[in-house]
Amino acid sequence: MVLDVHVLGTASARPTPDRAVSGSLVKGPDGIAVIDAGEGFQTRYAQQRRRLKNHSVGSTLKPGAVDVLAFTHGHLDHTWGAFPWLQSLNLENRQQPLLVLAPTSSIAIEALLDGAPLPGAVPPADLARQWLAWFSLGAEMIRFPIQWVLGDVLADRWAEVDPKTGRATLLDAMPQPAGWSKSTLSPLATRHAVPSCGWMVQQHPMAGKFDRARADTLNLNSKQRAMLARGENVQAEDGTAIEAAWFRGGERSAISVLISGDTESEPPGWAPEIAPTVLIHEATFLDEQQSKADEHQHSTATGAAASARAVGASVLALTHYSNRIKSSIGPQQEAAAEADGLPVVALNDNDRMVVHDDGRVAHLVWSKEGWKETSIAPNR
Ligand SMILES: [Zn+2]
Ligand SMILES: [Zn+2]
Structure with missing residues (x-):
């Protein structure tokens, strides 16, 4: 099993001819998590599936395997493609349940619990507001089960919203995607102009491989081997x-x-x-625009490296570049200069980051001929 991340857009708010807005898929041992779905998401997703079919035989990204759609925040470059995609899934007769998660404020949650209109303090781009708009546009007509869950991430307070009434009910905890047992999805609060969070998909630790050679040396029979493999101790014939x-x-x-x-x-x-x-981190600006980064609560590539060190990441991958950044080499160089030995890659559209069970990491660089793999030695 591996974690295979597909980054379908590396532009910031405005797309360019070479870069689309945000939208990523994380394929793990339990299924697929979609993290953000900016404009054109469903087309980009379909194109990535075609690329996989042509260039990466055996890898799939079946929409039926998507168990969760998680938003980092409500700015439209992260959300505008979600609702059309959900409608297409409905037209494709999807049956599987889908969990939809988003950060909001406790102010918004309180209002939804009371069935009251959202107060003015809830910003226009808050996902609570967008969801109510989507509900009125027909999200309530979608036939497959969707669990709409909003949370105040810092307060760890989560509520499920009924698309028919717009009212919320409080939950004990953030739900996990249906059927997930080998991995966990968790939010991590971030700081941006609207309520926001990052999302982490973690594959649980696994037992190492069973040592067959040792079992051979000790002449163990198959029953003994099976018990030992399950973690049960056994007795040898001499009683030891x-x-x-x-x-x-x-x-x-x-x-x-x-x-x-x-x-x-x-x-x-x-x-x-x-x-x-x-860590896949935004790098909207270069150092020369530090003041803009501060003003809009974004990061520079240098700032992304600081974030990576703060969170103890083993590899940093950059994305979300402003229009001024023509080549990803600039952000890569600025982040690497600050990264103190931490490997830094700069992503482009349709690139993949693959994490293997043993912690090996590969950057799969997309070009028209297919993906070219570069191994990265994680900093541990
Ligand atoms: Zn953005
Ligand atoms: Zn934003």
């Missing part, structure tokens, strides 16, 4: 104990991918123990 722990290589550590969405650098709460294997 044979411990299951002798046959397991060290536990393979959890692997994870964190997608920042839009944020200022080093948001509060980003601590080294979060330690994502790969």
